[in-house]
Amino acid sequence: xxxxxxxxxxxxxxxxxxxxxxxxxxxxxxxxxxxxxxxxxxxxxxxxxxxxxxxxxxxxxxxxxxxxxxxxxxxxxxxxxxxxxxxxxxxxxxxxxxxxxxxxxxxxxxxxxxxxxxxxxxxxxxxxxxxxxxxxxxxxxxxxxxxxxxxxxxxxxxxxxxxxxxxxxxxxxxxxxxxxxxxxxxxxxxxxxxxxxxxxxxxxxxxxxxxxxxxxxxxxxxxxxxxxxxxxxxxxxxxxxxxxxxxxxxxxxxxxxxxxxxxxxxxxxxxxxxxxxxxxxxxxxxxxxxxxxxxxxxxxxxxxxxxxxxxxxxxxxxxxxxxxxxxxxxxxxxxxxxxxxxxxxxxxxxxxxxxxxxxxxxxxxxxxxxxxxxxxxxxxxxxxxxxxxxxxxxxxxxxxxxxxx
Ligand SMILES: [Zn+2]
Numbered sequence: 001x002x003x004x005x006x007x008x009x010x011x012x013x014x015x016x017x018x019x020x021x022x023x024x025x026x027x028x029x030x031x032x033x034x035x036x037x038x039x040x041x042x043x044x045x046x047x048x049x050x051x052x053x054x055x056x057x058x059x060x061x062x063x064x065x066x067x068x069x070x071x072x073x074x075x076x077x078x079x080x081x082x083x084x085x086x087x088x089x090x091x092x093x094x095x096x097x098x099x100x101x102x103x104x105x106x107x108x109x110x111x112x113x114x115x116x117x118x119x120x121x122x123x124x125x126x127x128x129x130x131x132x133x134x135x136x137x138x139x140x141x142x143x144x145x146x147x148x149x150x151x152x153x154x155x156x157x158x159x160x161x162x163x164x165x166x167x168x169x170x171x172x173x174x175x176x177x178x179x180x181x182x183x184x185x186x187x188x189x190x191x192x193x194x195x196x197x198x199x200x201x202x203x204x205x206x207x208x209x210x211x212x213x214x215x216x217x218x219x220x221x222x223x224x225x226x227x228x229x230x231x232x233x234x235x236x237x238x239x240x241x242x243x244x245x246x247x248x249x250x251x252x253x254x255x256x257x258x259x260x261x262x263x264x265x266x267x268x269x270x271x272x273x274x275x276x277x278x279x280x281x282x283x284x285x286x287x288x289x290x291x292x293x294x295x296x297x298x299x300x301x302x303x304x305x306x307x308x309x310x311x312x313x314x315x316x317x318x319x320x321x322x323x324x325x326x327x328x329x330x331x332x333x334x335x336x337x338x339x340x341x342x343x344x345x346x347x348x349x350x351x352x353x354x355x356x357x358x359x360x361x362x363x364x365x366x367x368x369x370x371x372x373x374x375x376x377x378x379x380x381x382x383x384x385x386x387x388x389x390x391x392x393x394x395x396x397x398x399x400x401x402x403x404x405x
Contacts, residue, residue, distance in 0.1 A: 001029055010061045011104040012071065012093045021072075028058075028070045033089060040080035041090065047081040050089065059094060060101040060127060062108055068126045071102065095138070101127065109135045117379075133388065140391035147181055147394075149202045154358065155225075156210040156233075156366055157217045159187040160373050166386060170217075171393065173369065175210060175361055178397045183390045189220035196224050203227075208358045210366070212236040213348060231354035234310045235367045240344070241306055242272045244337040245299045252296055264293070271296065275304050295335050302330060302338055316356040323349060372396050 003017045006029070018030040040048050053075045061069040076089045093102050105125075112121045113136050122129045154175035159168050170191035172182040182198070184191030199206075208229040211217045213236050221230055249271060253264045270278075270286055278286060290297030305326060313319035327345055330338035345352065355361055376392055 001027075006031070009064070010069070010071070010093070010102060012061075012102065014092060015071075015073070025066060026068045026070060027064070028072050029061075030056075030072045030074075032074045033076065035089070038078050038089060040078060040083060040085055041087050042085045043080060043083040045080055045082035049079050049081070050076045051079055052076055057091070058100065059091065060105055060125075062102070062104050063125055101131065101135070106135045106138075110139050133385075137385075137388050137391065140388075140395055144391060144394040147179070149181065149198060152176075152181065152202065153205060153207045154210070154361055155181070155206055155208075155228075156361075157192070157221075158212060158366055158370065159191075159216065160370060162373070162377050162389070165384070166377075166389065169390070169393075171369075171373075173366075178369070180394045180397065183393060188216045189223075192217070192220055192224075196220075199224060208354060208361060210236075210355075210361050213240045213344060229354045229358065230351045231358060231361050232348055232351040233355055233361055233366065235365070237310075237352065238303070238307060241303050241341055244341055245271060245296075245303055248299055248335070248337040249296055252293055263289075264296075271300050274307065298333055298335060299338055302326070302333070302341075305329075310355075313356070316353050319356050320349070320353055323352060369396070372399075 001017055001020055003015070006012045006015065006017050012031070014034050015031040016034050018032060021028040021030070035050070037046075038048060038050060039046055055075045057073050057075055059071040059073060061071050063069065071093075073091060078085070078087050078089055080086075088097070090097055093104075095101075095103050095106050105127075109121055109125065109127065109132055112124065113132070116124070118129055118132050118136070121127070122132045125132070152174045156173045156175045157170065158173075159170050161168055167185075168187040168191075170184040170187055171180060172184075172192070172195055173180055182192070182195040184193070184195060203225050204227060206225050206228045208231045209217075209221050209225060210231045210233040211221065213232050218230055221228060246268060249264060249268065253261050256264070267289060270282060270289065273282075275283070275286075286300070290300055309319060309322045309326065313322050323345055327342040330342035333339075373393060373396065376396065377389070
């Protein structure tokens with residue numbers, strides 16, 4: 001090692017290399033600062049002296065292959081003759097004064113985190129699990145401290161359940177870019193108070209907002225974004241239909257004898273899943289269920305019918321006709337959950353058609369995004385830290401969930 005290669009391999013400048021100690025898989029380089037004179041960090045006075053303390057600090061550098069490196073730095077203090085301060089000489093190759101790793105080591109960790117889990121990065125670099133996490137957290141905090149709302153035209157607002165400990169959050173996204181714009185704790189308009197302030201100057205430019213059909217956010221949208229259209233997108237319509245159908249399955253099941261009950265139990269996903277994604281065997285089973293439980297069968301067919309409207313209708317006018325026909329059929333069926341759904345559709349028809357008026361608004365799929373959040377929370381690590389979890393959600397659009405991270 002030389003002073004020059006310290007600069008080129010570890011990003012360390014202003015320090016002189018003295019010697020190397022080797023033990024096991026670790027290389028320790030003794031370094032001392034080249035600075036002969038430093039201004040007072042507090043009052044900027046030049047009337048200072050540098051005093052050796054005899055102490056050293058150990059700072060982790062970049063690995064060299066499988067070898068770990070440690071910079072052993074002599075600590076000096078800056079003594080100010082003007083303000084009498086005695087302050088430790090700052091180590092400029094560290095991200096800040098109280099961490100035990102170099103800037104380049106932090107950059108390396110961030111690069112590795114794109115491909116590896118925290119545990120794997122910690123294992124590979126020999127850094128502590130908490131250190132790896134805090135390096136990533138600092139990077140995310142910097143990146144997402146200011147999120148620009150310029151150019152945003154289409155918003156998607158949705159509540160997401162993060163489990164017993166974290167409860168609900170409300171996520172606002174830019175439906176064009178897919179970026180997460182805001183995360184509020186809880187659900188409903190209250191969770192969006194802080195976002196309202198941020199929207200102030202942007203509110204006139206928002207063309208439409210996609211929300212769920214449970215009406216939790218419609219009052220907020222009308223209040224804060226009076227010029228924007230409320231749109232009920234494809235994902236939320238099918239979600240509501242599935243919820244209603246599942247209630248029908250439950251009530252049907254409760255009316256049955258024990259023997260027959262077994263047949264419907266555990267069939268939730270068979271009924272709710274998209275027909276085209278069923279295997280041959282499952283499709284046959286669904287056929288049989290539809291035949292055996294007439295009401296449930298009709299409801300399941302009507303759900304597919306509703307999905308087809310989204311697939312096939314290519315204009316607002318066609319969609320309107322299709323929705324109204326669907327409602328007539330649903331009402332004629334006499335089945336309670338379908339009649340309820342028809343009522344909702346008639347009442348929210350404008351919002352439903354908004355989906356077509358705004359060019360099928362959801363290019364950044366809400367369903368896919370909610371699945372990604374589920375994927376994130378299922379990975380048990382670190383997410384007891386709420387702030388970190390929120391930051392990871394901001395970062396989700398940049399992450400491929402096919403990997404285990
Ligand atoms: Zn001073």
